[in-house]
Amino acid sequence: MYFAINSASEFPVYQQIVDQIKREIALGRLSCTDKIPTVRELAAQLIINPNTIAKAYRILEQQGIVVTRVGSGTFVSEAGSSLSQDARKTLVCGKLELAAVEAATLRISKTTVSEWFETILGKFMFREA
Amino acid sequence: MYFAINSASEFPVYQQIVDQIKREIALGRLSCTDKIPTVRELAAQLIINPNTIAKAYRILEQQGIVVTRVGSGTFVSEAGSSLSQDARKTLVCGKLELAAVEAATLRISKTTVSEWFETILGKFMFREA
Amino acid sequence: MYFAINSASEFPVYQQIVDQIKREIALGRLSCTDKIPTVRELAAQLIINPNTIAKAYRILEQQGIVVTRVGSGTFVSEAGSSLSQDARKTLVCGKLELAAVEAATLRISKTTVSEWFETILGKFMFREA
Amino acid sequence: MYFAINSASEFPVYQQIVDQIKREIALGRLSCTDKIPTVRELAAQLIINPNTIAKAYRILEQQGIVVTRVGSGTFVSEAGSSLSQDARKTLVCGKLELAAVEAATLRISKTTVSEWFETILGKFMFREA
DNA sequence: GTGGTCTAGACCACC
DNA sequence: GTGGTCTAGACCACA
Numbered sequence: 001m002y003f004a005i006n007s008a009s010e011f012p013v014y015q016q017i018v019d020q021i022k023r024e025i026a027l028g029r030l031s032c033t034d035k036i037p038t039v040r041e042l043a044a045q046l047i048i049n050p051n052t053i054a055k056a057y058r059i060l061e062q063q064g065i066v067v068t069r070v071g072s073g074t075f076v077s078e079a080g081s082s083l084s085q086d087a088r089k090t091l092v093c094g095k096l097e098l099a100a101v102e103a104a105t106l107r108i109s110k111t112t113v114s115e116w117f118e119t120i121l122g123k124f125m126f127r128e129a
Numbered sequence: 130m131y132f133a134i135n136s137a138s139e140f141p142v143y144q145q146i147v148d149q150i151k152r153e154i155a156l157g158r159l160s161c162t163d164k165i166p167t168v169r170e171l172a173a174q175l176i177i178n179p180n181t182i183a184k185a186y187r188i189l190e191q192q193g194i195v196v197t198r199v200g201s202g203t204f205v206s207e208a209g210s211s212l213s214q215d216a217r218k219t220l221v222c223g224k225l226e227l228a229a230v231e232a233a234t235l236r237i238s239k240t241t242v243s244e245w246f247e248t249i250l251g252k253f254m255f256r257e258a
Numbered sequence: 259m260y261f262a263i264n265s266a267s268e269f270p271v272y273q274q275i276v277d278q279i280k281r282e283i284a285l286g287r288l289s290c291t292d293k294i295p296t297v298r299e300l301a302a303q304l305i306i307n308p309n310t311i312a313k314a315y316r317i318l319e320q321q322g323i324v325v326t327r328v329g330s331g332t333f334v335s336e337a338g339s340s341l342s343q344d345a346r347k348t349l350v351c352g353k354l355e356l357a358a359v360e361a362a363t364l365r366i367s368k369t370t371v372s373e374w375f376e377t378i379l380g381k382f383m384f385r386e387a
Numbered sequence: 388m389y390f391a392i393n394s395a396s397e398f399p400v401y402q403q404i405v406d407q408i409k410r411e412i413a414l415g416r417l418s419c420t421d422k423i424p425t426v427r428e429l430a431a432q433l434i435i436n437p438n439t440i441a442k443a444y445r446i447l448e449q450q451g452i453v454v455t456r457v458g459s460g461t462f463v464s465e466a467g468s469s470l471s472q473d474a475r476k477t478l479v480c481g482k483l484e485l486a487a488v489e490a491a492t493l494r495i496s497k498t499t500v501s502e503w504f505e506t507i508l509g510k511f512m513f514r515e516a
Numbered sequence: 517g518t519g520g521t522c523t524a525g526a527c528c529a530c531c
Numbered sequence: 532g533t534g535g536t537c538t539a540g541a542c543c544a545c546a
Contacts, residue, residue, distance in 0.1 A: 361513070
């Protein structure tokens with residue numbers, strides 16, 4: 001796994017790690033029960049404070065995306081999210097709305113945005129719960 | 130116009146104001162050359178420091194979304210963004226990807242996300258540059 | 259780096275800071291990835307409120323001239339502007355026109371202005387995008 | 388004379404009027420001893436508060452660019468600026484520097500800026516003092 | 517220790 | 532009356 005951390009980004013480093021691990025999973029490059037790097041390994045690789053990595057893993061664990069087994073490491077969780085269908089829709093639609101508003105504000109045509117989104121969806125693996 | 134500010138949100142107050150004004154415009158509830166509330170009006174209504182409102186308006190102005198005329202107020206701009214086509218695509222696709230990853234992580238089917246997005250797009254007014 | 263702030267100037271303090279940092283970069287005295295003084299350092303040195311320095315840095319960041327990394331400081335950016343070619347030409351030609359009108363008004367000969375400008379251009383480092 | 392006032396500009400209205408009258412003179416569209424519109428006329432034409440026009444004329448008079456003869460109106464002055472050669476150079480070179488720094492910052496090549504400036508200079512009438 | 521957010525309040529420029 | 536500038540100071544997020 002190669003992560004690209006942009007310390008100049010508007011997003012904090014721990015958030016970028018969370019997003020990129022989620023992305024690896026969505027892309028199918030990380031599967032259920034796969035082991036993800038230890039905090040120390042990733043910290044060494046990215047030349048980042050281990051506390052920052054630990055914070056990212058803690059968030060992923062709270063969201064049910066990974067599980068940590070003391071003594072053996074951190075693994076991609078098999079279980080789906082524990083959130084209700086409504087809560088999920090709110091989360092996803094909130095982000096979709098922000099993207100749509102951004103596109104409308106930048107005067108991009110509806111068909112163009114729609115095409116861009118289909119292309120992006122094609123890159124990820126979607127499996128129903 | 131009624132804005133809902135959530136001071137416990139993960140997003141700062143000024144960002145919420147920026148997003149909600151962009152949304153009003155994208156929804157067509159605010160049109161070109163319409164006047165938006167004065168800094169002091171909105172500050173009084175939301176019980177927020179005027180500087181915070183002013184910061185939101187400044188950001189909107191820098192993005193070319195509103196224009197301010199000292200002495201008369203702040204108005205929705207007619208002009209489009211001055212960003213290059215590439216910069217726009219990067220901005221929008223970044224947000225679309227985050228939404229797509231979120232959906233995949235939450236195990237929502239591709240067709241469902243796609244439908245949600247089409248519904249959302251239908252709510253907004255898109256006009257090409 | 260020594261900045262000269264003139265609080266009696268027609269230009270606001272934060273603008274003077276923005277202009278002087280741009281100038282340092284254009285002169286080649288600040289290079290890509292160089293660290294510029296921290297907000298608190300510069301505030302202490304110039305005896306100015308830190309918020310005023312922060313405002314200047316925020317503007318520089320919005321123009322893509324510096325990047326800030328919370329926790330480590332503010333650095334000169336490597337990336338170029340994201341403005342369209344037209345927007346750039348409008349910005350620069352607007353300033354050139356004002357200078358030309360000023361020269362004509364003050365009855366300075368065209369060749370003199372031209373020579374002055376060439377001398378000034380010689381002081382700065384120009385690198386195409 | 389037709390002035391284009393942009394009330395959304397970063398420059399105040401009175402400044403725009405000052406600049407545009409200087410520009411008309413530099414373009415040769417207003418000559419020495421020509422009468423410029425009365426405050427009331429211009430205020431009516433631009434739909435602007437007469438005080439704003441009066442402020443612009445006051446500034447032009449202070450700079451020796453127009454003279455007001457009570458009872459007959461305001462006229463383009465024949466006399467040149469009363470400023471010393473050094474003061475003039477400082478004024479003009481300050482503006483040229485700002486334009487050069489802007490160009491360098493926007494990564495425009497030196498030859499391009501130089502060409503733009505020559506084109507602009509060609510539009511104006513320069514007469515030595 | 518870095519910058520970011522928000523508040524409170526004074527003063528100013530513009531119209 | 533409009534927004535803009537600047538100050539002073541508290542508190543927070545990030546690394």
